[in-house]
Amino acid sequence: MTKSLAVFIFMLLFSCTSKKENTAESDAKKPVIAVVNYPLFYFAKTIGGDMVKVHFPTIDGDPAYWKPNAKQVNDFQNADLILANGAGYEKWMEKVSLPSSKIVNTSIGFKDRWIEVNEGLAHSHGSEGKHVHQGTAFTTWLDFNMAAAQATSNYKAISGLLPGHSEELNKNFEHLQKDLGDLNKKMKEIGKNLEGQHLIASHPVYQYLEKGYGLKLTSVHWEPNELPTDDMWKDLEKTIAEDKVGIMIWEDEPLGEIRSKLEKLNVLISVFDPCANKPESGDFIEVMNANIERLAKLINLQ
Amino acid sequence: MRQSFYLAYKYITFHKIRSIVLIFSIGIIIYLPNGLKKLINESEAQMLARAKATPLIIGAKGSSTDLVINTLYFQQEKTEGISMKTLNDVNASEFGYAIPVLSMFTARGFPIVGTDPDYFDFRNLSLASGRLMSFVGECVVGSAVADKLNIGVGDSLVSSPENFFDLAGVYPLKMNVAGVLDPTDSPDDQAIFVDIKTNWVIMGLGHGHEDLTNNYDPSIVLQRDSSTVKAGAKLYIYNTINGENMDSFHFHGDMNSYPLSSLIFIPKDHKSATIFRGRFESGEFTQQIIVPEYVVNNLLQSIFRIKQIFNTVFVLVGLATMLILALIVTLSIRLRKDEIYTMFTIGSSRLKVFEIISFELIILIGSSSIFAVLLYLLTGFFVEDFIQNFII
CATH class of the missing domain: 3.40.50.1980 (Nitrogenase molybdenum iron protein domain)
Incomplete structure (x- = not known):
């Protein structure tokens, strides 16, 4: 009796360990998508579901003003896809080294609708002449039409990463588009x-x-x-x-x-x-x- | 036989200088055609391997050779640049992906190569220490740069100004070494890699300075109104980028118009490459797209035509040396007439005398061959220098 109980416990433990190992292994095989804010995290997670690993770093405060450290930059460098909000949202990207081929600017499709804002005084120094640091308003997702366009951009990029999962991705994307349409x-x-x-x-x-x-x-x-x-x-x-x-x-x-x-x-x-x-x-x-x-x-x- | 060898050996060691001169001259004659052949073959193989490993190169229209040499070997030929917009357009085409290359400046004699982290994956470059550059102002150095300059992670390198007399020109940037690459026996060993944006900072397209909105020093702020601040030359532009001044760094103008030397394009597959090249043929893209393998092949064929001339020269020089050697042997036999007569007198046969002289020649030619082999083995270490100094 004691012997069979010991065997049972051993088998239970073994099955737990191998299950954990399998999960870790399948997680490691999933494409990693790094995102710069929560709306993009939500879109990527909703579309990609369990087929992708979405990396959104823990940020204290507004992600638009995030200042990553070297390790956090490295996490973005190692991702298979980097989803940027665009419209000048992720200013930190100007100061870090990221693979340009992996960055998808999700709002570039409606660049003509970006709203320009002045970010400070015009100033001049040296031989460059007068210049003002012009920027654009970046909370694009608050227009749910634009949010839907960003979600479409996410969908296309994720589909490129998972060519064999079009049916599931499509289903998830349609569901997200419906939700965004209702909000609109x-x-x-x-x-x-x-x-x-x-x-x-x-x-x-x-x-x-x-x-x-x-x-x-x-x-x-x-x-x-x-x-x-x-x-x-x-x-x-x-x-x-x-x-x-x-x-x-x-x-x-x-x-x-x-x-x-x-x-x-x-x-x-x-x-x-x-x-x-x-x-x-x-x-x-x-x-x-x-x-x-x-x-x-x-x-x-x- | 042993005695003959002993006598030959003693004769050679007695006439040291003459023997050494003969060994060196015969050795060099044996080495030269073989050594040059090795240099040429290995250079050819190395250059072709790097070209074959680079599927396509995109750059401004002009000399395709300069474009390829600049992109593969960072030779910084004065070629026309392309803009960042081309990179975005090419990536948007979805036929593959592009890696930017901008090589215009040097630091302590080594080229500074602006690129992005894709380059390291593409060339399979691994780190011997440290990490890849994470921030603007950081660099990753090739193994030869680290060895020759005796620098490592945590040290810094200053970019060389383009022109010492241009005081208003490009300011040197102090770059922090974030990592050192493993050796690869390629031009990557001789390069200092930075993010493309760091190169733009060196060019003066981006910079950092103190906040002018709250500065009321009249020697710095020359003019101020509600919408404009005008600063004078006293305004300090940061020459290094670190955690403290990172926020003040900014770029001016549309970054889409910023320059790049070229793009390395990696197509998804052969079909994508063919269709994509067609887009350049049809004029959809105004730049040129090059298959580096073809360009390098043409370049090598032109350069190595000279190999045939060298071969002819070496055959003639070799023949002349052999004749001189024969003359030296004949003359030395004549000079050694008395010595040979003594040998006959004490009972040596003609065969024995022939044996002794033959051993002398065998020792001389054998030593020359060993010398030639040593030179041949050493040649392998100079392939990279040969490519850098004589081919590109």
Whole structure:
């Protein structure tokens, strides 16, 4: 009895170990896709499923301002595919060495729709003459049409990596396109309801949301966890009075003090999380649906 | 027989200088045609192997030989460049992938080659120490560079300015050595590899300087209004890139227009290569696409036509040497008339005298052959130098 129990335990242990080894082996064979932000992680994971390994480094803060170390750059160098957001999103890529053949700029297909922004003063030095560091707004995925185009770009690149899995990839991609299409429809509805109304954004990250859904947005530079100065409040009050603003969009829930002061000014707060980094709970579609629902609720309240 | 060999050996060692001169001259005559043949054959094989390992090269229209030599051997011939846009267009074609090459500058006599991490995989280059370059401003050096300059991981190298009298020109960049490559007996051993963007920084297309928006020093900021800041020559441009000033580095203008020397193109398969080459023939791409193997073959055929002339010269020189050797032997027999007469007097036969002189010749020719073999073996170490100095 004791002997057969020992054999059983041994076999159980052996099967566990070999299962682990098999998983590690099949993981090692999977193509590695490195991505620069959470929306691209979600698209790649949804399309590629278990057939790919998607590498999105743990980043504290906004991935657009990430500063990788040598090891993290090496992880990107070793990937089979690097999915970039484009539109000037991943500035860190200008300063690192990556294989150009593996980089896919997912927003290059709609480059003509990138929104230009000035990133500082024009300056001149040496013999180069005057120049200004021009940039582009980069939260492209907040226009769900553009997000769908980026997902298409992901799909094409992943299909190139997995030529024998077109049926499964196609199914996953269609599912993702449907979800993004639904978001687009809902957001269009909100755009219609907000027609003519002026909104304030706590940060200049909603340019594509504004343009894609016909919103009228004025952006300020307010942090949800920092109390604004008196001058900032004065400027905001002026904008509220001039443009008759009733809604302010925030990237995250602002401090209670800010909320109560805005409510006194008859400004409703709607958190619209751009979801550039991994959300604490839910996924990209769930976060966007929650954003839209919050905004819809405020419109009904008005 | 042993006695004859002993007498021959003693004669040769007694006339040391004459014997050494004969051994060297005969040895060189034996070596030269064989050594040159080895050099030529090995150079040919090495050059063809590198060319065959490089499927296609894309560059600006002009001398195809210069383009190939620049791309394969980093010779920095003054060829027209292409733009970064070509790289993007070529990669977008989906017939394969391209690796950029930009070789314009040197550091302590070695070429700085701007490329990207694909190059190391493509050439199967492995690291002896350190890692590949991760950031702009880092470099990976070939094994010969590391040996000759006695540098390793953690050391630095400064790029050479193009022109010492051009004070407003390209500033030298201090590059940090991130890795050293294993030896490969190829031009990669003699190169300093950097990311393509590091090369653009050396060219002055990108740079880092202190933030001007918060600088109010009148000797630096000459003019300021709400939208423009104008800085003077006193503005310090960083000459090294490190963690502290990395953020201040930026590139100006459209990076799509930035220059490249050429592209190494690796097609998916033979069919893709053929279709892709057709795109250049049809004018869809305005650059030229080259099969390096053809160009190197043509180059070698032209250069090695001289091999036949050399062979003829060596046959004639060899013949002349043999005649001189025969003359020396005849004259020495005449000079040794008294010595030979003594040998006859003490009872030596004609055969014995012939035997002794024959052994002398055997020892001389044998020693010359050993000398020639040594030279021949040494030749193998100079193939790379021969290619660099006499072929490309």
